[in-house]
Amino acid sequence: MSNIIDDIRETARQLLADGKVDVVIGYEKGSLPLKATPCFVRSPQDITKLIWDETCENNLAAYVKKTPGKKAIIAKGCDSRALVVLLQENQLVREDLYIIGVSCQGVIDKKKVEAVTGEIISASITDGKISAQGMNGDKEFTFDELKDATCQTCRYPNPIIEDIHIGGTVDAAQQAVAFEDVIEMENKSIQERQVYFREQMSKCIRCYACRNACPMCYCQECFVDSNAPKWLTGGVDPAENLMFQAGRALHLAGRCVDCGACSRACPQNVDIRALGRKLAKDCLEMYQHESGINVDVKPALNEYSTEDPEAFLVKE
Amino acid sequence: MIMGESQENLNQSETNVFNPKIAAFLCNWCSYAGADLAGVGRIQYPPTIRTIRVPCSGRINPLYILKAMANGADGVLVSGCHPGDCHYISGNYVARRKFALIQSLLKHVGLEEGRVNFSWVSAAEGGRFAEVVKGTTERVAALGPNNGVFKVADRRATDE
Numbered sequence: 001m002s003n004i005i006d007d008i009r010e011t012a013r014q015l016l017a018d019g020k021v022d023v024v025i026g027y028e029k030g031s032l033p034l035k036a037t038p039c040f041v042r043s044p045q046d047i048t049k050l051i052w053d054e055t056c057e058n059n060l061a062a063y064v065k066k067t068p069g070k071k072a073i074i075a076k077g078c079d080s081r082a083l084v085v086l087l088q089e090n091q092l093v094r095e096d097l098y099i100i101g102v103s104c105q106g107v108i109d110k111k112k113v114e115a116v117t118g119e120i121i122s123a124s125i126t127d128g129k130i131s132a133q134g135m136n137g138d139k140e141f142t143f144d145e146l147k148d149a150t151c152q153t154c155r156y157p158n159p160i161i162e163d164i165h166i167g168g169t170v171d172a173a174q175q176a177v178a179f180e181d182v183i184e185m186e187n188k189s190i191q192e193r194q195v196y197f198r199e200q201m202s203k204c205i206r207c208y209a210c211r212n213a214c215p216m217c218y219c220q221e222c223f224v225d226s227n228a229p230k231w232l233t234g235g236v237d238p239a240e241n242l243m244f245q246a247g248r249a250l251h252l253a254g255r256c257v258d259c260g261a262c263s264r265a266c267p268q269n270v271d272i273r274a275l276g277r278k279l280a281k282d283c284l285e286m287y288q289h290e291s292g293i294n295v296d297v298k299p300a301l302n303e304y305s306t307e308d309p310e311a312f313l314v315k316e
Numbered sequence: 317m318i319m320g321e322s323q324e325n326l327n328q329s330e331t332n333v334f335n336p337k338i339a340a341f342l343c344n345w346c347s348y349a350g351a352d353l354a355g356v357g358r359i360q361y362p363p364t365i366r367t368i369r370v371p372c373s374g375r376i377n378p379l380y381i382l383k384a385m386a387n388g389a390d391g392v393l394v395s396g397c398h399p400g401d402c403h404y405i406s407g408n409y410v411a412r413r414k415f416a417l418i419q420s421l422l423k424h425v426g427l428e429e430g431r432v433n434f435s436w437v438s439a440a441e442g443g444r445f446a447e448v449v450k451g452t453t454e455r456v457a458a459l460g461p462n463n464g465v466f467k468v469a470d471r472r473a474t475d476e
Binding site for chain 2: 196229242249286313
């Protein structure tokens with residue numbers, strides 16, 4: 001791991017020193033334990049701030065569009081897929097972007113620690129073991145126990161596009177059945193699903209942390225902020241929460257790269273990925289489209305075929 | 317609106333039949349003209365739909381459907397030109413992918429099948445338009461009133 005950090009820092013220093021980029025977007029140690037924070041390095045002296053470990057959970061692609069100038073970005077597999085979608089949608093200029101690809105073992109879901117120890121006071125990572133001291137007790141975890149749900153089934157741990165690769169590559173997780181979680185949900189009865197999503201949406205406080213963490217949520221004006229028409233009110237009705245989550249999921253249909261940044265950002269532990277994963281499965285089955293794996297194709301909803309399935313129509 | 321509602325309540329108490337309210341998003345070029353033809357041809361169909369004319373089925377935002385139900389519509393009907401007949405060449409092809417995903421997602425989160433209905437009705441299919449409305453009304457009536465998967469319970473919280 002330390003070799004990777006050194007290589008990242010050296011690459012970043014070189015890029016800044018040569019004037020190839022104005023800013024390097026990476027991670028630095030956060031103010032909270034087990035959580036790295038995005039960092040923008042603009043001068044070669046600051047490169048020692050950059051880190052790389054299992055706590056680097058943000059999807060940095062979310063910051064690329066907002067950062068002016070030529071930039072380098074440290075990209076995991078999912079970050080690079082998000083960059084691919086943004087490039088497909090002409091949101092980025094490839095020439096202004098230098099992608100430092102790093103293969104990713106997966107990131108920590110902090111909430112799994114908090115569920116056991118309560119609020120984390122301090123934590124340390126040594127040799128793949130994570131020991132956390134919390135308000136309600138201390139515990140030592142293995143990395144596999146804390147791996148985020150999306151990382152456990154990650155099929156693209158290695159960057160799809162990159163200008164330089166740092167460190168080795170990681171083998172993709174082997175999954176017996178793709179979309180196992182979605183299929184399990186589909187097999188439940190309609191009442192069970194209704195109850196499940198009602199329960200999830202009752203937790204949502206509509207803080208929009210999911211939207212802000214999402215690299216694909218770049219609308220100038222989000223539909224939740226729109227006053228005319230006013231799609232959503234300020235209330236926290238579970239039905240309205242579902243309208244927000246379903247509306248957002250539909251905006252992300254065929255674009256979501258399942259990086260899991262939304263669910264990690266969620267303070268209420270809402271199962272946001274359940275909606276996005278369902279649509280990802282549908283896009284794959286109906287349109288043979290997987291988002292963010294090829295710069296030369298369009299997102300699923302930007303194109304069509306005359307042969308698209310029509311099973312959703314009424315029978316009359 | 318108020319008058320319409322009070323009349324409907326009156327009707328309901330008399331006959332005790334559930335008259336669903338269905339928001340119908342019809343494309344200007346085909347389905348709206350199809351509805352017009354049904355009217356001109358004096359073809360009877362249930363007076364359950366509230367028509368909202370849109371320029372093209374491709375113009376239909378998924379939020380239209382969700383918002384209709386949030387505001388209490390018991391059902392939604394969406395109809396456009398048949399694939400290949402779009403006035404704007406490809407509007408309904410683009411819409412078709414959207415609709416398929418909407419239908420699938422709504423079913424996934426527990427919305428009853430039949431609450432949201434999609435169809436293609438051409439300007440020449442007045443009779444078929446009446447059939448679609450009849451079928452949609454039957455399905456929605458069988459499901460009963462909007463049970464609140466998307467319906468906002470406390471309407472005072474909304475500002476419409």
